[in-house]
Amino acid sequence: MTAQFPDTFCLDGQGFDLVTIHGAPLFSPAEYGLFPMPRITACWRGYVCQYGLREERLVLEKLSLNLPEDAARPPIGGIVPEPFDRAVPRLFSTVYENLGLPVPFSGSLWIARGFIPELYVHMGFAPAWKYTQVRSLKFLDGRCTAQQDESQAMEAVRRQKAAQPESA
Structure with missing residues (x-):
C-alpha cells in the first residue's frame, strides 16, 4: 500500500497532520450525499479533510475529494465547490474551501x-x-x-x- 495523504489540522496558524483519532469519526462525505472514489494510490479514501478551530470549536475548513464527473456537487453549509474543469489538472476533482462547518466530535x-x-x-x-x-x-x-x-x-x-x- 502506498503512503496515504493524511487529513490536516490548522492550529495557531501552523499546519499539522492529523495522526490519531480517539472517538467517533469526524466527517463523512456520505452524510452529504457525496461518494468519493480513489483516483490516486496515495488517497484510497478519495478525499482529504482540513480541520481547524474557530473560537475553540472544531470545524471542517476544507474538503478535497474525487467525484465522478457526472456526480452532484451540492452545497455544504451554504458553500459550493470550485467549478469542475477537466482541463485543469489537479489531484482532486472537487474542492470546498472556507467551510467552517461545525464538527460535533467528542x-x-x-x-x-x-x-x-x-x-x-x-x-x-x-x-x-x-x-x-x-x-x-x-x-x-x-x-x-x-x-x-x-x-x-x-x-x-x-x-x-x-x-x-x-x-x-
Whole structure:
C-alpha cells in the first residue's frame, strides 16, 4: 500500500497532520450525499479533510475529494465547490474551501508536524511517534477542552524503538 495523504489540522496558524483519532469519526462525505472514489494510490479514501478551530470549536475548513464527473456537487453549509474543469489538472476533482462547518466530535485528536524522513515507510498513515512536534487535543461536543504537548513522550517512544533489536 502506498503512503496515504493524511487529513490536516490548522492550529495557531501552523499546519499539522492529523495522526490519531480517539472517538467517533469526524466527517463523512456520505452524510452529504457525496461518494468519493480513489483516483490516486496515495488517497484510497478519495478525499482529504482540513480541520481547524474557530473560537475553540472544531470545524471542517476544507474538503478535497474525487467525484465522478457526472456526480452532484451540492452545497455544504451554504458553500459550493470550485467549478469542475477537466482541463485543469489537479489531484482532486472537487474542492470546498472556507467551510467552517461545525464538527460535533467528542474524543481526542493527535496532530503532528515535523515528520522525520528517516522513519518513512511506503505504506499507510504515519504514526505520531514519527514526528518531532505532537499535540493532543480533547473535545466534548466539538468544543476543545484541553491541549497538551506530547512531543517528549513521542521522543521517548522513538528512543525505545531505536533500542529494540531488529527482528530477522
